[in-house]
Amino acid sequence: xxxxxxxxxxxxxxxxxxxxxxxxxxxxxxxxxxxxxxxxxxxxxxxxxxxxxxxxxxxxxxxxxxxxxxxxxxxxxxxxxxxxxxxxxxxxxxxxxxxxxxxxxxxxxxxxxxxxxxxxxxxxxxxxxxxxxxxxxxxxxxxxxxxxxxxxxxxxxxxxxxxxxxxxxxxxxxxxxxxxxxxxxxxxxxxxxxxxxxxxxxxxxxxxxxxxxxxxxxxxxxxxxxxxxxxxxxxxxxxxxxxxxxxxxxxxxxxxxxxxxxxxxxxxxxxxxxxxxxxxxxxxxxxxxxxxxxxxxxxxxxxxx
Numbered sequence: 310x311x312x313x314x315x316x317x318x319x320x321x322x323x324x325x326x327x328x329x330x331x332x333x334x335x336x337x338x339x340x341x342x343x344x345x346x347x348x349x350x351x352x353x354x355x356x357x358x359x360x361x362x363x364x365x366x367x368x369x370x371x372x373x374x375x376x377x378x379x380x381x382x383x384x385x386x387x388x389x390x391x392x393x394x395x396x397x398x399x400x401x402x403x404x405x406x407x408x409x410x411x412x413x414x415x416x417x418x419x420x421x422x423x424x425x426x427x428x429x430x431x432x433x434x435x436x437x438x439x440x441x442x443x444x445x446x447x448x449x450x451x452x453x454x455x456x457x458x459x460x461x462x463x464x465x466x467x468x469x470x471x472x473x474x475x476x477x478x479x480x481x482x483x484x485x486x487x488x489x490x491x492x493x494x495x496x497x498x499x500x501x502x503x504x505x506x507x508x509x510x511x512x513x514x515x516x517x518x519x520x521x522x523x524x525x526x527x528x529x530x531x532x533x534x535x536x537x538x539x540x541x542x543x544x545x546x547x548x549x550x551x552x553x554x555x556x557x558x559x560x561x562x563x564x565x566x567x568x569x570x571x572x573x574x575x576x577x578x579x580x581x582x583x584x585x586x587x588x589x590x591x592x593x594x595x596x597x598x599x600x601x602x603x604x605x606x607x608x609x610x611x612x613x614x
Contacts (some may be wrong), residue, residue, distance in 0.1 A: 315346060316356050316367075324368040333365060333373050443505060448489040449482040451507055463504065466511050473518035488514035499586050516572065521567040524595055531598045532564050532579075532588055545581040566590040 319339060326334045344499050357363045360380065365372040440457050443450040452470075455463045467481075474484035492510045501509075534543055536555035543553040545560065552563045565576035569592050578589035579597065588597045 312356050315343070315348065318341065318346075319348075319353075319356070319364060320368045323364050324370060325369040327368070333361065333370060333376075335376070336361060339364075391394055394439065444507075445503060448486045451485045451489075451511075452481050455507070458504070460504075463508070466508055466515070469515040469519070470511050473515035476518055476522045477535045484514070485511065518594060519572045520568065523571045524593070526571075527567045527595065527597070529598065530567065534599045545583075552580065566593065566595060568593050568595045 322339065323333060326332065331507055334342070336353055338348060340353055351545060354360060357424040359366075361370050362377055376568065394459070437454075437457055440450065440454040452467065455467050470488070471481060474481050477484065479487075488510045492513055511514055535541065535559060536543060538560070539555065539557045541555055541557040544556050545552060546554055556560045564579040566579050569575050569577040569590060572593065575592075577590055577592040579590055581587075581599070582589050582596075585596070586599050588599060589595070
């Protein structure tokens with residue numbers, strides 16, 4: 310096929326491809342289509358010196374600007390490489406030439422490694438953005454987004470959510486949906502990042518579930534009020550670090566709240582309520598019975614003697 314006929318055939322092919330799929334075929338695809346006519350890449354640029362831009366103009370279709378830019382950039386790099394190799398070939402000293410060639414190879418490997426690293430970073434960033442967009446639209450996607458972020462404070466929130474969902478006997482995704490339904494309006498009231506919004510939704514819901522479960526678990530729990538050594542009733546002292554003290558052996562003791570210990574990982578001191586004969590936690594509001602005989606204050610103990 311003559312160059313004139315080949316030129317017209319390529320133009321018709323490009324125009325047909327664009328009308329069918331709204332996409333201009335690449336040079337490689339065009340050469341592959343005209344393989345029988347022995348159209349190579351070099352022959353293509355001899356027929357169309359302006360490249361794909363000239364083909365598009367002749368076929369009256371839009372020019373793919375991004376592809377043209379990439380091609381121009383690759384051509385520039387290729388020309389630069391050819392020039393460098395030409396300069397190296399002019400060096401007479403064999404050892405110097407060999408060292409420069411090796412240095413050039415290592416430089417190319419470095420460029421390739423940096424390009425791979427950058428591509429990986431861009432891929433991770435795009436993945437996080439996609440997961441974030443999905444999580445903003447669907448609360449079920451929140452666990453996947455938090456796992457992808459892999460930040461310590463968000464991992465802690467996720468672990469607490471797993472414990473709460475296990476207590477509620479529901480899946481983690483269903484728990485996130487419930488948490489957003491319960492505390493979503495409160496979380497949106499403050500203009501913060503999406504991560505802070507998620508934390509404000511999941512944290513209180515998980516805490517409430519774990520607190521309720523712990524209170525049910527320790528319901529009707531009783532505490533001994535007598536000294537295990539001398540079996541004398543403890544006295545309650547408001548001014549002492551140890552809330553309770555044995556009047557006989559003077560050994561101090563305090564009763565930690567089991568609910569706070571389980572839910573908040575803290576040993577909050579229980580305070581004695583003389584009228585109700587109970588130990589009350591000022592942190593979580595839980596109350597526990599005291600086994601008889603009832604404890605008395607230090608002042609009341611002195612009055613009895």
